[in-house]
Structures are given as structure tokens and as C-alpha cells.
Amino acid sequence: MAKQMDNSYVAFERPASVLPHAMIGVAVGAILLAGAAVAVFYGTFVLAAIFGISFLGVAGYSWFVFDQTKRLTAAKGEKLIDWESAQPDIQRQSLNVEVSELSRILEVDTEQISDLQSAYIVAEDLALRQIQQEENVPLLRHVSVSGVPFDAVFVKGEVVVCCEVSFLIIPELRQERVEAMMRKIAQVKIELDRMNIGIEVRLMSVLITQLTPEDEDHLRRTLGTKRFSETPVDIDIRLLDFEALQRIYVTD
Numbered sequence: 001m002a003k004q005m006d007n008s009y010v011a012f013e014r015p016a017s018v019l020p021h022a023m024i025g026v027a028v029g030a031i032l033l034a035g036a037a038v039a040v041f042y043g044t045f046v047l048a049a050i051f052g053i054s055f056l057g058v059a060g061y062s063w064f065v066f067d068q069t070k071r072l073t074a075a076k077g078e079k080l081i082d083w084e085s086a087q088p089d090i091q092r093q094s095l096n097v098e099v100s101e102l103s104r105i106l107e108v109d110t111e112q113i114s115d116l117q118s119a120y121i122v123a124e125d126l127a128l129r130q131i132q133q134e135e136n137v138p139l140l141r142h143v144s145v146s147g148v149p150f151d152a153v154f155v156k157g158e159v160v161v162c163c164e165v166s167f168l169i170i171p172e173l174r175q176e177r178v179e180a181m182m183r184k185i186a187q188v189k190i191e192l193d194r195m196n197i198g199i200e201v202r203l204m205s206v207l208i209t210q211l212t213p214e215d216e217d218h219l220r221r222t223l224g225t226k227r228f229s230e231t232p233v234d235i236d237i238r239l240l241d242f243e244a245l246q247r248i249y250v251t252d
Helices: 019-041 045-080 088-106 110-135 175-195 213-223 242-249
Strands: 083-085 140-145 148-156 159-168 200-209 234-241
Touching (some): 088 110, 088 148, 110 200, 110 234, 110 242, 200 242, 213 234, 234 242
Antiparallel strands (some): 083 140, 140 148, 148 159
């Protein structure tokens, strides 16, 4: 059984609703505006200015409380999500599927499969390093979100981003791969919507490429079609060149 990651924030209570704060802010603001109007009517402009400044202060404070409450709700919601390390057999199965497809395209011998596996693992590692560098947030590798495994997951603001990594040596992303990603992210979205914790979900498709410039242009045009039109969430597609990643993280 997979060891569950630390969910210690689950013990915290969810923050109180922002509605009472909003109602109080509206009521006080209305009183201040009424006072300012009365002061203007009687020509006491100094008092009107005091009421006006007070109204601006209440409005600013109310917005601050609303924003902080929303952020706290999201932060605690993230800890309520069921994070687990992906089972080793699931990780192994995912790796074998990707390597089998690469070996079919490259027509490599059986004894070269292990080398191809190693190359894929290195490529995935470098790509996820680059994503973490670009996003500047902690990144969890090979975890399941509500029982759905992904190559990596990170949280940014109020969005849970689920990453799927593919290694392309031809300018084509298999349709079955696209459909598998959409099924997985749809399942996560359904679960998070059911929990109603104010967290959005996004899919990031990380494509490690080893292509000529012409083939990469063709791939970009292909990805720009309606292949992802049925995705139930926003999707972020990142193309990362394998050789460039090696120059950044491996060679001097």
C-alpha cells in the first residue's frame, strides 16, 4: 500500500464564510455614504470629507479581508485533496507504455530497451526540473490526485496543475495518449467539484522533443487544432527540447 503524504492541514477547520464580513462592510459603507451625503447637504464639507475617507478605508479593509479569506480557503482546500504516491507498478506500467512506443518507432533491438528506458527516465527528470524552474513552485513527482496518477503535480495559487510527460521523436502526439489524458483530468475535476473547496484544476502536457525545426513546426501546428477541444479544463502545452535540457542541466 502506498504511503500517504502528509495531510496535517486536514485537521484545521475551514475558514468562516466571507458573507458576514461582506454584509458588515456593506452596512458600514452605506452608513458612511449616507453621512457624507447629509454633511454635503448641510454644507459641512470637512465632515463630508471625513465620512468619505472613512468609507474608502472600510472599502479597502473589506476587500483585504475578502481576498485573504479566499486565499486561506484555497490553501486549506489544497491540503484536503487526497495526495498519494503513485503505486510502483503504475509507474512501471506508464514507463513501459511510453518506452514500448519509442522502441516501435525507432525499431530498436530487445537488448536496447533498457538503454531506452534509462534515456526516457533522464528526459522526464530534466523536463520536470525545467517546469519547476519555470513555475518556481514545489513539484510533486509521480503522485495520484484523488486516485488518479500523474507524472507530476504542483499547486499555484488556487489551481492544481496535473502534468503528463511524453517523449516525441516524431512530430505526432498519439490520439490515444490525448484521450487518456483527458479522461484522467476529467475524473480529477469531477472529484474536486464534488468536494467544493474552491480549487481549480488544470492539465499541463509536457512534450519532450527530439525533432528537426521543421518537424517541431509541424507538431506545433498539429497541437493547435481542435484535438483538445473536449478537454474539460484549461490545458497548458509545454514543448521542451531534449538536447537543450541536457545543455542546461547536464553539460557545462
